Amino acid sequence: xxxxxxxxxxxxxxxxxxxxxxxxxxxxxxxxxxxxxxxxxxxxxxxxxxxxxxxxxxxxxxxxxxxxxxxxxxxxxxxxxxxxxxxxxxxxxxxxxxxxxxxxxxxxxxxxxxxxxxxxxxxxxxxxxxxxxxxxxxxxxxxxxxxxxxxxxxxxxxxxxxxxxxxxxxxxxxxxxxxxxxxxxxxxxxxxxxxxxxxxxxxxxxxxxxxxxxxxxxxxxxxxxxxxxxxxxxxxxxxxxxxxxxxxxxxxxxxxxxxxxxxxxxxxxxxxxxxxxxxxxxxxxxxxxxxxxxxxxxxxxxxxxxxxxxxxxxxxxxxxxxxxxxxxxxxxxxxxxxxxxxxxxxxxxxxxxxxxxxx
Amino acid sequence: xxxxxxxxxxxxxxxxxxxxxxxxxxxxxxxxxxxxxxxxxxxxxxxxxxxxxxxxxxxxxxxxxxxxxxxxxxxxxxxxxxxxxxxxxxxxxxxxxxxxxxxxxxxxxxxxxxxxxxxxxxxxxxxxxxxxxxxxxxxxxxxxxxxxxxxxxxxxxxxxxxxxxxxxxxxxxxxxxxxxxxxxxxxxxxxxxxxxxxxxxxxxxxxxxxxxxxxxxxxxxxxxxxxxxxxxxxxxxxxxxxxxxxxxxxxxxxxxxxxxxxxxxxxxxxxxxxxxxxxxxxxxxxxxxxxxxxxxxxxxxxxxxxx
Numbered sequence: 001x002x003x004x005x006x007x008x009x010x011x012x013x014x015x016x017x018x019x020x021x022x023x024x025x026x027x028x029x030x031x032x033x034x035x036x037x038x039x040x041x042x043x044x045x046x047x048x049x050x051x052x053x054x055x056x057x058x059x060x061x062x063x064x065x066x067x068x069x070x071x072x073x074x075x076x077x078x079x080x081x082x083x084x085x086x087x088x089x090x091x092x093x094x095x096x097x098x099x100x101x102x103x104x105x106x107x108x109x110x111x112x113x114x115x116x117x118x119x120x121x122x123x124x125x126x127x128x129x130x131x132x133x134x135x136x137x138x139x140x141x142x143x144x145x146x147x148x149x150x151x152x153x154x155x156x157x158x159x160x161x162x163x164x165x166x167x168x169x170x171x172x173x174x175x176x177x178x179x180x181x182x183x184x185x186x187x188x189x190x191x192x193x194x195x196x197x198x199x200x201x202x203x204x205x206x207x208x209x210x211x212x213x214x215x216x217x218x219x220x221x222x223x224x225x226x227x228x229x230x231x232x233x234x235x236x237x238x239x240x241x242x243x244x245x246x247x248x249x250x251x252x253x254x255x256x257x258x259x260x261x262x263x264x265x266x267x268x269x270x271x272x273x274x275x276x277x278x279x280x281x282x283x284x285x286x287x288x289x290x291x292x293x294x295x296x297x298x299x300x301x302x303x304x305x306x307x308x309x310x311x312x313x314x315x316x317x318x319x320x321x322x323x324x325x326x327x328x329x330x331x332x333x334x335x336x337x338x339x340x341x342x343x344x345x346x347x348x349x350x351x352x353x354x355x356x357x358x359x
Numbered sequence: 360x361x362x363x364x365x366x367x368x369x370x371x372x373x374x375x376x377x378x379x380x381x382x383x384x385x386x387x388x389x390x391x392x393x394x395x396x397x398x399x400x401x402x403x404x405x406x407x408x409x410x411x412x413x414x415x416x417x418x419x420x421x422x423x424x425x426x427x428x429x430x431x432x433x434x435x436x437x438x439x440x441x442x443x444x445x446x447x448x449x450x451x452x453x454x455x456x457x458x459x460x461x462x463x464x465x466x467x468x469x470x471x472x473x474x475x476x477x478x479x480x481x482x483x484x485x486x487x488x489x490x491x492x493x494x495x496x497x498x499x500x501x502x503x504x505x506x507x508x509x510x511x512x513x514x515x516x517x518x519x520x521x522x523x524x525x526x527x528x529x530x531x532x533x534x535x536x537x538x539x540x541x542x543x544x545x546x547x548x549x550x551x552x553x554x555x556x557x558x559x560x561x562x563x564x565x566x567x568x569x570x571x572x573x574x575x576x577x578x579x580x581x582x583x584x585x586x587x588x589x590x591x592x593x594x595x596x597x598x599x600x601x602x603x604x605x606x607x608x609x610x611x612x613x614x615x616x617x618x619x620x621x622x623x624x625x626x627x628x629x630x631x632x633x634x635x636x637x638x639x640x641x642x643x644x645x646x647x648x649x650x651x652x653x654x655x656x657x658x659x660x661x662x663x664x665x666x
Binding site for chain 2 (some may be wrong): 178265285
């Protein structure tokens with residue numbers, strides 16, 4: 001049975017790189033792994049050292065890994081169109097694809113990216129070609145957006161909930177009638193017609209759509225799916241942590257732990273004192289100006305590491321001591337498979353939680 | 360035209376690059392140049408803490424001399440828009456809080472962004488009586504979709520609608536955003552390899568959408584930890600002659616590697632920017648206490664020379 005690992009976090013925490021490193025770690029543990037990225041900026045392709053990714057899994061060559069790794073990048077519009085073509089009659093599909101409201105929904109409705117990511121995940125799990133699927137979630141302002149988005153999209157597309165909105169004959173109460181009139185006056189009648197047509201056409205597939213989204217929701221809640229929170233050591237509190245954990249608990253989803261990025265190595269003293277540096281005989285030119293700067297480096301490194309430690313400890317305390325894995329801040333950055341492998345060594349299943357913080 | 364002489368500056372960039380910090384520093388720089396500035400943020404409360412303030416508010420709040428902050432949300436903007444366009448009496452305004460209306464606003468892509476942009480455009484072009492007048496509005500755009508979706512919102516709306524107040528608003532916003540004398544876009548990046556390559560991708564997408572990025576700002580650029588002389592080799596050689604010097608050498612290596620990473624990324628950024636014919640990138644230095652005043656002064660020194 002395929003395991004699913006969902007990497008969550010707000011933008012800018014290194015989620016994509018961490019997801020890729022996590023996938024590499026799993027492949028090195030001998031498993032057949034697929035990683036889905038939703039990132040339109042193709043960061044994953046960069047880190048994996050290949051030119052581009054697309055909607056189909058592409059094999060990544062991992063020398064001396066016992067497992068395999070494939071990567072794909074979600075094409076939101078492509079996935080929408082494929083669903084429509086698969087499930088509607090050819091005639092309905094053509095009309096839907098040409099509907100202006102459908103085009104806006106499939107390319108720009110907020111949350112539809114997240115929803116399609118989950119759809120694609122469902123396919124990969126059901127193909128049975130992988131032991132592990134790793135999901136890099138779309139960059140959202142708040143971590144919880146990922147969980148709420150699919151439901152929002154579902155509720156919008158669920159005709160039974162919304163049909164009334166676009167059928168003026170159904171309104172009876174004065175409050176609803178007033179609301180409808182406000183919308184119609186602001187939006188214009190043409191929009192209402194397009195939207196009505198969209199829902200009429202969409203009703204042909206809304207039953208299968210509903211069934212499938214129920215199955216997807218089931219997969220996300222099942223005990224084969226685990227959630228990781230990717231945090232940045234410099235500012236872990238930016239990650240809307242409590243909302244995320246609360247949301248998981250409320251939905252009985254399994255939180256697996258923190259993956260903390262860019263952790264500074266704790267500097268290992270003792271260091272020479274300022275006096276010892278000043279006393280150096282045959283010092284090179286400019287040494288006197290350099291000494292104060294040199295003497296400051298240990299302080300700065302210690303302060304940086306302590307600041308991070310305090311922030312990470314607060315993060316862990318707030319989650320009742322959930323396990324955390326620390327990823328080092330590689331001085332030359334993560335640009336290649338080799339960098340990913342160095343991060344992978346610090347990740348499960350190979351590495352224990354709270355492993356050595358030294359580089 | 361100088362960046363700070365526009366009416367609206369939209370600050371874009373991926374999550375975590377410090378858009379809010381750069382928006383705040385930019386506001387300080389513009390205020391130093393004598394402008395009256397407001398920073399608009401959308402549904403967030405990221406900017407106020409940078410000026411030692413708490414919470415978010417739809418009211419204009421003074422952050423420092425010459426700079427106000429203002430946090431907008433969709434319901435507030437929608438209510439005002441509906442009241443204004445439909446001339447609703449105050450007692451009827453509650454209608455926009457009806458579930459039908461909120462469901463509709465959620466279901467139409469781009470409508471959220473349109474409401475927010477509409478309020479900003481109104482403040483600048485057609486203020487209500489009693490609204491403050493600003494020389495410059497700085498919009499701290501959301502990270503999601505790199506803020507591109509925000510700029511596309513007006514076009515999304517004109518694709519979906521053909522008439523009515525939403526359509527007219529979208530048209531007005533489209534014209535305003537496309538007017539290079541009034542609106543400028545700023546792209547924020549970090550001095551690292553991947554953010555730089557993403558930022559140039561974003562710049563290309565913007566150009567495709569018809570927006571010429573005005574200025575690219577690299578945020579958090581580290582100074583040289585040990586400017587020569589002596590040369591780095593001489594420093595390491597000298598440290599080898601001091602007790603425990605090798606441990607300090609390791610720290611020197613880490614600090615200079617970080618600096619080198621920034622220098623390489625900045626060189627790459629300059630190349631990419633030059634190739635596209637944009638003006639040279641500006642730099643916000645790494646400031647240990649994260650003071651937006653210090654960053655703003657550094658930015659002011661660069662931006663006042665702009666042409």
